[in-house]
Amino acid sequence: MLRTDSLDKSFTLHLRNGLRIPVLHDVNLAVHAGECVALTGPSGAGKTTLLRSLYGNYRADAGHIWLRHDGAMIDIAAAPPRTVVQVRAATLGYVSQFLRVVPRVPALDIVADAARGLAPDVARARAEELLLRLNIPRRLHALPPATFSGGEQQRINLARGFIGRHPVLLLDEPTASLDAENRDIVIAMIRAAKAEKIAIVGIFHDTTVRDAVADRTHDVTPLQDAA
Amino acid sequence: MSEDTLLSASRLTLRFGAVPALVEVDAELWPGEVLAVVGESGSGKTTLLNVLSGRLRPQSGVVWYRDPEGRLHDVHAMPLPALRALHRSDWGFVHQNPRENLRLGVTAGGNVGERLMAQGSRHYGRIREEAIGWLRQVEIDADRVDDLPRTFSGGMLQRLQIARTLVTHPRLVFMDEPTGGLDVSVQARLLDLIRSLVSRLGIAAVLVTHDLAVARLLAHRIMVMQRGRVVEAGLTDQVLDDPRHEYTQLLVSSVLQA
Ligand SMILES: Nc1ncnc2c1ncn2[C@@H]1O[C@H](COP(=O)(O)OP(=O)(O)OP(=O)(O)O)[C@@H](O)[C@H]1O
Ligand SMILES: Nc1ncnc2c1ncn2[C@@H]1O[C@H](COP(=O)(O)OP(=O)(O)OP(=O)(O)O)[C@@H](O)[C@H]1O
Ligand SMILES: [Mg+2]
Ligand SMILES: [Mg+2]
Secondary structure, three states, rough: OOEEEEEEEEEEEEEHOOOOEEEEEEEEEEEEOOOOEEEOOOOOHHHHHHHHHHHHHOOOEEEEEEEEOOOEEEOOOOOOOOHHHHHHOEEEEEEEOOOOOOOOOHHHHHHOOOOOOOOHHHHHHHHHHHHHHHOOOOHOOOHHHHHHHHHHHHHHHHHHHHOOOOOOEEEEEOOOOOHHHHHHHHOOOOHHHOOOOOOEEEEEEOOOHHHHOOOEEOOOOOOOOOO | OOOOOOEEEEEEEEEEEEEEEEEEEEEEOOOEEEEEEOOOOOOOOOHHHHHOOOOOOOEEEEEEOOOOOOOOOEOOOOOOHHHHHHOOOOEEOOOOHHHEEEEEEOHHHHHHHHHHHOOOOOOOHHHHHHHHHHHHHOOOEEEEOOOOOHHHHHHHHHHHHHHHHHOOOOOOOEOOOOOOOHHHHHHHHHHHHHHHHHHOOOOOEEOOOHHHHHHHHHHHHHEEEEEEEEEEEEEHHHHOOOOOHHHHHHHHHHHOOO
């Protein structure tokens, strides 16, 4: 489903005299349908950088990110912006660590808007179901999440990531701000996604979660600063 | 010009004396897509919008527009009446200052209905009904329909301008700082309105803004301008989260969170 080929990524900080931070070098990662790969490595190693590169949020310097989209293999690292927009709509889902709230949009709409190929009323029903499953009480559904707690926001984010049933799902610390009960619900959701043949790449600091969902790990090793 | 671009500009250059307002600027827009143009004051954003929409002629370069029948038009070689007709029908223009676009001596309903009449609608009752419908969409009370714009607040004027612009169902809207000069809560409301209208109606837009958060919220793609040049362009979240050009990095680091 997803395969990187000699991926390199560094940051050049022009505001700090062009300081160059190499983060990823020669990363080769392959993920198959129905499989969950956990990215591991110390803080600052580049796990989030890798995940964001897979999503096309960060630009790779060299190498390829091959993804099966619409029956063909497409290179996210080289795709034009419009193609990346289409890939994200149809194939690639992402749950970031924090919800980016949109002013005035109710939680239910945020989730329903992320549904794929569903009629609006079906999407809303499905969104409601997912929110309830994640223990977001009905009274919160009509409110914009700006005032929600960290854990509530993260569960809105999860509902939004899972409603699309994208064939490939990227998860950055999806359970970081959740209590044990909600964490177990997310574990069950990830397992159900795998059973639906969804390929998952995730960062899970919580070893309970990682052991419960990951088929294998991919270690991201810190690079020496070249500066 | 690739298969289905709505608007395609290449190598636009325009200098005002020694001031390089546009230098070799390329831009493309596809149907239903929102393109943000960001950059500091004086970087050429408004000039670009004016040149793209045919309101200002570049010294060199060309702008192509594809009409609904698939025919290409060189925007700066079109006869003036044809360009005016485009501005009345397929296109819309939202000015930073709504007073530039509104007719201050005409009622709110008249401001909205006038665009329909310019398009050839003649049925008064239906025009009024549609005008009221649009006022409602932009959250202006229907009972303000017969009031003059000067009795409206800044945010209401901006919403009235948006209603006036969208009533003809344009395929392409040019917006210059549509939320500029408004207080934050009014801005949020207006942004939400623009966001939902643009996505629901499938409108393509070129949106000039100096606010990166506005660009992130509304735009699929972004162009960063500095001294008349496009220094960086791409997917909005990519450019804002992983900026490569020194100027973009400066722009991104100067705001709290975008
Ligand atoms: N947008 C960015 N601009 C500049 N440097 C960045 C950017 N994103 C990440 N980095 C740098 O890349 C390195 C890797 O960061 P990353 O966030 O990928 O680490 P991580 O493995 O996810 O760590 P953690 O476990 O703490 O989340 C760090 O040195 C970080 O400062
Ligand atoms: N008609 C004109 N005559 C002379 N100079 C002009 C004219 N229009 C624009 N300029 C100059 O061209 C440059 C670009 O102006 P423009 O209005 O496009 O900037 P902008 O990016 O929209 O800035 P702002 O964010 O302040 O609106 C500026 O230096 C401006 O002074
Ligand atoms: Mg991280
Ligand atoms: Mg301007």
